[in-house]
Amino acid sequence: MPPKQPTYIPSVRARRLARWLSDYRLQADLSQEAVTARLGWSQAKLSHIERGRNKATPTDVALMLDIYGVVSPEREAVIDLAEKADQRGWWTGYADVFSSPYVALEDEAALIGEWAPQIVPGLLQTPDYTRAIMRAGNLEQTSEREIERRLQARMARQTIITRAESAPRLHVILDESAIRKAIGGPTVMREQLQRLISDANRPNVTIQVLPTSVGENPGLDGSFIILRFAEEEDPDVACTEGLHGVVYLEDQRLVRRCNVAFERLRELALDPQESVALIEATAEQ
Structure with a gap:
């Protein structure tokens, strides 16, 4: 539970x-x-x-x-x-989609660190890749119109990494399996990998891949996200996301564990240049 x-x-x-x-x-x-x-x-x-x-x-x-x-x-x-304190931002127009305040915290973050063992994170997804994931997880038989609305909201959310001022630094660590799953089919997946290669060239985006040759690692328990803020007095926020929605880790001891796990995963993963090379080779396949 x-x-x-x-x-x-x-x-x-x-x-x-x-x-x-x-x-x-x-x-x-x-x-x-x-x-x-x-x-x-x-x-x-x-x-x-x-x-x-x-x-x-x-x-x-x-x-x-x-x-x-x-x-x-x-x-x-x-x-x-x-x-x-509760000033609302761009997401106000998507109140029908965002039931969690996560987007407000993400919007204010100076650094977003994400361990993604299954799929490409939402901030880096192409529309077709997102659509395929939403359809696969559509257990409640949501209409296509609602799926497209959610897709529109996610694409709007992605603008935080391209904004001219105060764009957060995004550091994503992908498990190799996440770039090899042909979600949406070969064409959709190839476009998604090309998008990752393009985003990796952004000055505020770092992408690393944890190769399958790495066995035991601190990320085996599942994905997590760490949000850090510009003001030192604002403590980090850690959370997980899945079918259960967004689960926040409020205990700072658990947040610290996520930070330690992220640093260890960063050390185990290929460096950014090697990671992009692997993504390019996978896209060609």
Whole structure:
């Protein structure tokens, strides 16, 4: 059974706000009980806000800052963060497709590291390759119209790696089997491999292939994604994706394990130049 998902997963800004509010309370030497008694809140509400499990409204934040004695200009900066914490972006137009806040976190990431043992990651897929995967996984008999809508959303999502400003660095490690599966047939797969070769030339994209000659490795338990952010105070996010949807690893010990696993996979994989050469040879076959 997959881990139970939280009802609210905060954006990067919301996570930062939660940490700030907790830090301000501790600096004021106040317990959660003392704060909730003065605000007339339940302790659960404050605890959930500080742990990033509930949204903190600007009004709530202002009341908390009053108690903590936070003054200008810090006060205005924190309230401004609260107002922007759940600011929506390009994905708003695809609310019918994206049921998870993952795209919001991905959009704010400075580095996206992905271990892909089965298929080419969504950010690097061609439309025909994506369509073939969606049809293969269409267990609920979704209409072709809905599949095309999901395809359109995924293609829109890919623009983050080509945007002129603040494009994230993308580092993908593919298992060799992922480039040898003829998903969609030989023609579709050849086009997909050519797309990988082209994307590997982007300055912000690194692609490595883990050859089948490597036996035991840290990625045998399945795929995972690591998101790192520009601000050092924003902790990494790790998640997995599959039929169960997106599962977030909130425990920082598990996130660290993913980071260690990714580094080990990077060491075991072919270097970027060798990887592209293998992809080119596979495309020719």
